[in-house]
Amino acid sequence: MVICHVLARNDLAEAVQVALSRNPVVLLAGPRQCGKTTLARQFVGPGSINYFDLEDPLSLARLEEPMTALGALSGLVVLDEVQRRPDIFPVLRVLVDRADAPAQFLVLGSASGDLLRQTSESLAGRLERVTMGGFTVAEAGGGAAAALWLRGGFPRSFLARDEAASLAWRASFIQTLLERDLPQWGVRTSAVALRRFWTMVAHYHGQIWKATDPARALDVSEPTTRRYLDLLTDGYMVRQLQPFHANLRKRQVKAPKVYVRDSGLLHQLLGVSSMQDLLAHPKAGASWEGFVVEQVLATEPHDEAWFWATHQGAEIDLVLRRGETLLGVECKRTDAPRLTPSIRIALEDLGLDRVAVVYPGDRRFPLGDRVEAVPLQDIAGGDPLFQR
DSSP states (O other): OOOOSOOOOHHHHHHHHHHHHHOSEEEEEEOTTSSHHHHHTTTSOTTOTTEEETTSHHHHHHTTSHHHHHHTOOEEEEEETGGGOTTHHHHHHHHHTSTTOOEEEEEEEEOOHHHHHHHHHHSTTTEEEEEOOSOOHHHHOGGGHHHHHHHOSOHHHHTOSSHHHHHHHHHHHHHHIIIIIHHHTTOOSOHHHHHHHHHHHHHHTTEEOOSHHHHHHHTOOHHHHHHHHHHHHHTTSEEEEOBOOOSOSSOBOOSOEEEESSHHHHHHHHTOOSHHHHHHSTTHHHHHHHHHHHHHHHHSOOSEEEEEEBTTSOEEEEEEEETTEEEEEEEOOSSSOOOOHHHHHHHHHHTOSEEEEEESSSOOEEEETTEEEEEHHHHHTTOOSSOO
16 A cells, blocks of 8 residues: 655645634644644744743753743744643733734644633633644545545554554554553543543444443443543544434434544554455444544534434434534445435425535435535545535
8 A cells, every 4th residue: 555655734734824813822732643743843943942842851941931931932932732731821821912912822732621621711812723633535635545544544644654554553552642641631540441441432433322331341430431431532532423403393312422533543443454354344334434524524614513313213424504504414335325214304304405425436416406425535636515
C-alpha cells in the first residue's frame, strides 16, 4: 500500500487564520498526535521565542512568571499543550484586554472537559475554537479512502510505511493515552479498567448506549460507566451523538449513540489488523457508518448534529441543522443503495429538506424525491453533499 507522505491541511489552516482575524485568542482543540503542532508551525516557525511547548522543560521554565514572559511579546504567540497550565488562561485575559494589545494567542489543547470549561469561563467573548481531528478523505483523496478507513486518520498511523508499523503506533498510542495522558488530566481510574471499558465501547460502536451491561461486566455503578464515557468523549476518543427529538406521538430513542471517533483505533480495539479481517468482521458495517459520520461532520457545514430513531424501528444516521433547514444523512455500505421506509418516515416526520445516502460506489443518482445516493469519493473531491 503506497500512501503520499505529504498531505496539505489547507482548510484547517484557513479556518485558524479566519478565527485569528476575528479574535485575540484561538483554541485549536483535538486529540493528541492529530497534527495540531504541525499546523501551528505554519504560523510560528521552530525556534521562535513566540512558541511555547508546555511539555518542554525549557518552555515551562520560561513561563514561571507568565505575565512577564508573555506580556513582552508581540505578534502571534503559540502555547502548545496548554491544558498542562490552566493558570495561564486568566493571564491571557488580562493581556488581550490591554489597550492596543500587541499579541494574539493560538493555544493548542489535547481536549479535555476541564480545558474547554476553563477557556470558556476565563476568555468568554475573546476566544474562538477550531476543532481538529485526523486526516479526512477530502485531505487524503478518494483513492486513499480504504486505507484511511482501515488505519484511521492519525497522521503517524495513516502514513506508516506498512500495516505492522501502523498497528504498532496505534497500540502505543492507546497505552500512552491510558497510562499517561488521562492521569495528567486528573483521572484516577486504573489504565486496565479504562482499557476494558474502551474495548466494550468499541463493541457498542454505532449502537444506542446502555450503561447497564458495561457496569455489570466491570462491577461498577452505572454513573461510573457514564463518567468513563465522558472522559473518553472529552479526549476526542469517543463521540456521543445525541438523539434528535421531534414533536411526535411516536416513542423516540432518548439515549445517545456512541462511536469510537477514529476508525483505526476502533479496529485496534476490536483486534482487526487487515482489510481482509475488517471486511469479514461483524462490526464492518458499523465501522463504515462511523467512518462516514466523522467525514461528514468534518467536511459538511452544519450548526448542530444528531441521530434520530423511534422505538418502532424508524431511524436516520445523521440529522444536520443548517440555519432553519434540517438535512438527513444515511450511511450505507452497499453497492446499490435504495430508498428505505425509514428514510420516507424521516422525511415526513422530521420535515427534512433533503437526504443524502452516502455509499462506497462511484455514481451519484436520485433515489426519490429529495433523496440522492452520494459516493464517498464526492466528499473526497470536495463536492457538496447536498445539491439542489
